[in-house]
Amino acid sequence: MAKRKKQSRNNIRHLITKLNPRSPISEQYRTIRTNLQFAAVDDDLKTMLVTSSGPSEGKSSTVANLAIVFAQQGKRVLLIDADMRKPTMHYTFRLDNRRGLSNVLVGEQTLEDSVVGSDVTNLDLLSCGPIPPNPSELLGSKAMERMISEAKGIYDLIIFDTPPVLAVTDAQILANICDGALIVVRSKQTEYDAAEKAKELLSPAKAKLLGVVLNDREEKKGHYYYYGTN
């Protein structure tokens, strides 16, 4: 029992855009939002995925904060945890993961019954659900296409968290059914060649490559000067 408590404490993640929308970091997420809107100006960006070459580069943190800033802008947003290898969204938003995407895709639950609201206005969440043995197959299924088209009728933007591109094909599969893809690289962690390879693997997909987010960049001295005090 004590151990479980400790583990859940370690898994708690703080969402800066929710806790402190006026911070410089939240401002940077809003800048990414604006840039995404410019990147997709001629195409309708209704579905997008966030991915990276390897693990722990900041995919889940980026996707959650982006979903929040889009919702704060008034868009109806659905955030889906499609990282069925290492799902974390249920920790971040403290959700029950007993039902989620996997249940919808195998036909056990409807989308409506599995989506939950969040304490951010306009933001709904679909956690991963029980980890299935065949994530790639589920993500590439007709059921997935049906679910997305149903969600498009309800939401302005559907955003997917995904596993690393170099590890499994899931992100590539999703990139073939989404409008846009965003790559995260982590400062001092992501190797240049790995980022290049991730881009190469995503390029042939249907999704437009929307850009790259540089995560965890070292703060420069005097940086705060430009942000003012409020």
Ligand SMILES: Nc1ncnc2c1ncn2[C@@H]1O[C@H](COP(=O)(O)OP(=O)(O)O)[C@@H](O)[C@H]1O
């Ligand atoms: N910019 C950052 N500054 C500090 N910690 C970060 C930053 N980005 C990610 N992390 C932490 O690194 C870990 C991995 O991030 P996560 O978003 O889960 O990556 P991924 O989804 O790519 O595996 C998490 O504990 C997260 O809180």
Ligand SMILES: [Mg+2]
């Ligand atoms: Mg993740």
